[in-house]
Amino acid sequence: MCLCGVDYFSTLGYQPSIAFEGAGTLAPLATLVLVLVTLFGAYPVYSYVAGQTPDGVGSIGMIERLVSGWKGKIGVLVLIGFAATDFVITKTLSAADAAAHLISNSIFAGNAPPWAHNQVVMAVVLLLLLGAMFLKGYSEVVGIATVLVIVFLGLSFLIIVSGLWHLLTHPALLQQWFAEIASGSYHLHEAPLEGQGLWVALGISLLIFPKLALGLSGFETGVLLIHLVRGSDENPDDEQARIANTRRLMLTAALIMSFFLIGSSLVTGTNTIIPADELRMEKDDAGEILFKGKALDRALAYVAHGESPLAVSPLFGPIFGTIYDISTILILWFAGASAMAGLLNMVPRYLPRYGMAPEWASAYRPLVIAFTVINLLVTWAFKADVTAQGGAYATGVLVLMTSACIASLVHMQHEASAGVDHHPLKRIAFALITLVFIYTTITNISERPDGIIIASMFIASVLVISIVSRVWRSQ
Structure with a gap:
């Protein structure tokens, strides 16, 4: 769970800041919507995917099996592009946020x-260290990831619980937040609905929750790494036990993260413990930063350092904040480990079918080096800006999730046609989940098209490499 969770849980490093940017003081309500979509949408779908793909091919493999011929291959190629976008941006965004914590x-x-005070330089250093770690192999990465997740979640739990306790023991703060919401003061650049009151606030939260989609990451990695999950004690290779344990792993991770997402949004996104101005950034027409709040990209660390104008806890200050910074930097750094593992599992499985020589696609060390170079190029292109990479990351996550929904729904329909009993209500539920993810994906792409551009570049790269490989072998 820790290797998959290091990607999922590490988003706490930047998710509270991104949530406030997208939803303002409605962040707790929008986060609640996100949690409901996670537990009653993403988890059931990926639980089904795990049951159908115990070999670790994930939703991409399901699509390939359901659609034959060139249509299927093209569909898989497109999904590989988005999966590569997801995994690469996971690494570069995490490194950028780790660098932001470090230099702050x-x-x-x-x-x-x-x-070393330059965010781009430090992000590059962290990515190089991650590549070096992976050159040593999986086992070292898994062991370190386990320790990091336990320490990071423990410290984050302490910060969030302290913040929640402060809000509960100072009811005037929550009353202030309620009053702002009731008056329509959401600290949003542009609200999709006009008006005041709770129903308007709920309506806006439903419409803007796609901006928080980064909080859904981790499920695709979970099914891709199913081969690392043990079966039963008697037979570690027991397929059914492995599926059951993977489902248990994903549900446990989702429940844990649900608490952290809602708790962190209440602590950081209500304009109480963290003033709204500390979570915003202003740029001029040339893209140069005019103002950057101290809590931007490091909201929980801001509280841990005791930088809040409120005395949240006597424990918080430079020493505790530095300890938390170290744990955050390390888990963000290792978030790339799960992404790298996903890429190294996916590439040898699919690319030989598109013309790439099998020995090229399965060469472990050259692949690690190649992906590290790509990470450095993406970091340079985005200038290690966390916010700028958020749209591309969310697009990759959402396209894969939508494909998982569609693949599951089509597979259910095929099984029903073949006489396999699936309750009609289950198919209806999966159809509704699919519609939610289609809406979320379209909304995200229309507002932030960066992900489509990057995915297209990866797809083009696969085609070029495959053509070169074919020509090379024909000579």
């Missing part, structure tokens, strides 16, 4: 050389 730390800033 007062102890680091006071002792590091001048070149």
